[in-house]
Amino acid sequence: MSALADAETQRAIEQLLYREARLLDERRHMEWLELWHEDARISAPVRENLEVAPGKPPLTRDEELEMLSPAQFFEDDKLILLGRVVRQMTGKAWSENPLTRSCRVISNVEVEAAEREGEFNVYSNSVHYRSRRDGDQSVYPAARRDIVVSENGSFLIRQRLHLYLTDVLPGSFVTFL
Amino acid sequence: MSGNFSSLVNEEGSRVSRRLFADEAVFEAELEQVFGKSWLFLGHESQVPRPGDFFRTRMGDESIILIRGNDGEVRAFLNSCRHRGLPICRQDKGNAKAFVCPYHAWTYASDGSLRGVPRQSQSYPDGLDKSKLGLVPVAHMANHRGLIFGSFDPDIIPLEDYLGDMAWYLDCHLARAPGGTEVLGLQRWEIDCNWKMPAENQIGDVCHGPFSHVSLFEAAGGIDQPAVTSVVDNGVNVAVPNGHGCVVAGMNEPERELGLGDPSASEAISGHFDKYKAYRVEHLGALREHLDLPTATVFPNFSILGRNSTIRVAHPISATRTEMWSWILVDKAADPEAKEAFRKQYQVTFGPGGMLESDDGENWSGVMYGARGSQSRKQDYVYEMGMGSDGPHAELPGSVGHTFSEHTQRGYYRRWRELMSEAVI
Ligand SMILES: [Fe+2]
Numbered sequence: 001m002s003a004l005a006d007a008e009t010q011r012a013i014e015q016l017l018y019r020e021a022r023l024l025d026e027r028r029h030m031e032w033l034e035l036w037h038e039d040a041r042i043s044a045p046v047r048e049n050l051e052v053a054p055g056k057p058p059l060t061r062d063e064e065l066e067m068l069s070p071a072q073f074f075e076d077d078k079l080i081l082l083g084r085v086v087r088q089m090t091g092k093a094w095s096e097n098p099l100t101r102s103c104r105v106i107s108n109v110e111v112e113a114a115e116r117e118g119e120f121n122v123y124s125n126s127v128h129y130r131s132r133r134d135g136d137q138s139v140y141p142a143a144r145r146d147i148v149v150s151e152n153g154s155f156l157i158r159q160r161l162h163l164y165l166t167d168v169l170p171g172s173f174v175t176f177l
Numbered sequence: 178m179s180g181n182f183s184s185l186v187n188e189e190g191s192r193v194s195r196r197l198f199a200d201e202a203v204f205e206a207e208l209e210q211v212f213g214k215s216w217l218f219l220g221h222e223s224q225v226p227r228p229g230d231f232f233r234t235r236m237g238d239e240s241i242i243l244i245r246g247n248d249g250e251v252r253a254f255l256n257s258c259r260h261r262g263l264p265i266c267r268q269d270k271g272n273a274k275a276f277v278c279p280y281h282a283w284t285y286a287s288d289g290s291l292r293g294v295p296r297q298s299q300s301y302p303d304g305l306d307k308s309k310l311g312l313v314p315v316a317h318m319a320n321h322r323g324l325i326f327g328s329f330d331p332d333i334i335p336l337e338d339y340l341g342d343m344a345w346y347l348d349c350h351l352a353r354a355p356g357g358t359e360v361l362g363l364q365r366w367e368i369d370c371n372w373k374m375p376a377e378n379q380i381g382d383v384c385h386g387p388f389s390h391v392s393l394f395e396a397a398g399g400i401d402q403p404a405v406t407s408v409v410d411n412g413v414n415v416a417v418p419n420g421h422g423c424v425v426a427g428m429n430e431p432e433r434e435l436g437l438g439d440p441s442a443s444e445a446i447s448g449h450f451d452k453y454k455a456y457r458v459e460h461l462g463a464l465r466e467h468l469d470l471p472t473a474t475v476f477p478n479f480s481i482l483g484r485n486s487t488i489r490v491a492h493p494i495s496a497t498r499t500e501m502w503s504w505i506l507v508d509k510a511a512d513p514e515a516k517e518a519f520r521k522q523y524q525v526t527f528g529p530g531g532m533l534e535s536d537d538g539e540n541w542s543g544v545m546y547g548a549r550g551s552q553s554r555k556q557d558y559v560y561e562m563g564m565g566s567d568g569p570h571a572e573l574p575g576s577v578g579h580t581f582s583e584h585t586q587r588g589y590y591r592r593w594r595e596l597m598s599e600a601v602i
Contacts, residue, residue: 044530046362046363046364046365048268048269048270049233049267049268049269050268050269051267051268051271068362069361069362069363070361070362070505070520071361071362071363071364071505071520071524072524072530073364073524073528073529073530074524074530075521075524075525076525080525083393083396083397083525083532084532086396087392087393087395087396087532088392089396090391090392090395090396092391092392092395093392093393093532093535093536094389094392094536094539094540095535095536095538095539096535167269167365168365168366168367168500169364169365169366169367169529170366170367171366171367171368171369171529171538172366172368172501172528172529172531172534172535172537172538173529173535173538173539174529174530174535175530175532175535
């Protein structure tokens with residue numbers, strides 16, 4: 001277990017995660033993109049139903065992740081993130097137009113200093129609510145592990161492991177995590 | 178309404194009642210008449226390579242165990258204990274010598290036989306004929322180039338006859354490299370739509386592409402890029418008997434190299450196609466060497482999107498709800514970089530995070546919304562595009578026509594009509 005980051009860093013990184021969520025909720029996609037590092041990488045592995053043999057203790061989540069297939073719901077680098085944003089900008093992404101309303105609730109934020117100077121392991125939970133029409137509402141809870149780096153005085157998200165809770169995602173319209 | 182379900186589709190398959198897309202009475206009849214009497218896709222042989230390997234899958238509304246026995250035979254059973262019906266296989270995949278029901282510990286071997294009941298001599302003093310209480314097997318199983326199909330119908334025709342000329346097209350994808358294909362994983366998601374929508378879209382609905390998917394095309398190279406034109410302008414739609422159909426590209430572009438039609442095709446992907454060109458000529462012939470299958474559907478609910486490295490099944494949950502299962506499919510012989518490139522290209526375009534899938538899902542839901550109203554459902558949907566324009570072709574089997582034609586969908590609904598004519602409303 002690494003050391004917790006100092007209070008000032010904890011606060012700054014919490015604010016980064018809240019702002020990131022808010023910019024997506026407010027559909028300010030270009031500004032949202034600026035919070036991501038040039039080498040950004042997002043992955044969202046497909047969750048599976050696993051069993052342990054009788055007599056064995058439950059797998060830890062890390063052990064569980066090692067057993068999963070390589071299939072991902074999302075696996076984006078910054079170029080693909082940009083592609084998702086540009087697609088929105090055309091006004092012809094019909095699954096987001098009429099506009100999607102979203103609300104992302106971020107909590108349980110823990111910040112640990114990573115081995116490398118200026119790098120932090122960040123744990124958080126997110127609940128992404130998504131609504132489009134006539135009372136339709138989908139909920140996407142997830143646990144997240146980010147690597148946040150400090151560069152030129154600001155914090156950027158360089159890596160995100162996004163662990164959806166469900167094995168069967170509701171809807172096929174998830175443009176952003 | 179009384180009479181026969183076949184009255185919901187006209188003889189040509191060009192007018193289809195909206196009741197097919199939201200009516201629970203129609204849905205209930207389909208479970209027997211369509212899903213009970215067709216070959217259904219269960220999984221890929223690469224998912225169960227060794228004895229004892231199993232995969233928990235579905236056929237229609239049933240949970241199914243697909244398992245390779247100790248004798249090497251792949252079998253499938255209803256995932257349901259004979260005693261109280263519980264699913265005895267509750268994980269997605271694995272390797273097992275036996276399945277034990279969590280309720281009363283009835284135990285089944287990998288060949289489906291009931292092997293043990295706790296304290297049998299005490300609990301069944303007059304005996305229990307275990308030989309009659311094995312898991313219920315799927316009536317017929319067959320394998321086409323790694324694709325495992327099963328049927329509940331004891332009288333179903335052999336898979337090769339059922340597929341007919343469809344196999345000739347499927348093989349363009351399944352047999353383009355030595356060793357065939359393998360799957361890298363499975364994504365699942367739910368959509369508010371009828372299960373026939375993914376199937377009828379992927380059987381040849383090319384004409385939605387330039388409009389529906391325009392946002393991604395504009396974001397990635399424009400609407401006149403080869404990935405689009407090689408299908409829309411230079412592809413053909415082919416209807417095959419028994420309700421199958423496909424979109425075939427490369428027909429009018431023999432010089433075009435496979436994979437290069439796609440803007441995101443990396444060097445790893447085009448290099449893979451170059452490497453096995455001679456193999457394709459030898460095993461598929463000079464014509465099929467350069468044909469590819471952008472989309473295809475095997476009746477009733479199995480589809481393949483060749484350019485996007487996926488095979489998928491639209492599982493019926495209710496008249497208005499569908500669970501999509503989408504496997505990532507790659508050539509077994511591809512090197513690790515090419516496999517990763519195929520997988521990533523799939524994930525960014527299709528699946529629930531895919532930018533093309535999101536447009537499609539939106540449409541499929543919309544078709545269902547349009548079928549729910551008490552007044553609107555009195556109307557038909559129109560499948561008359563390209564009526565009479567398809568026919569025999571000098572080089573291609575099946576009925577061949579333009580991509581802006583609905584003949585593959587008409588064939589699909591004619592097959593539906595045939596099967597449903599035996600059911601009475
Ligand atoms: Fe589409």
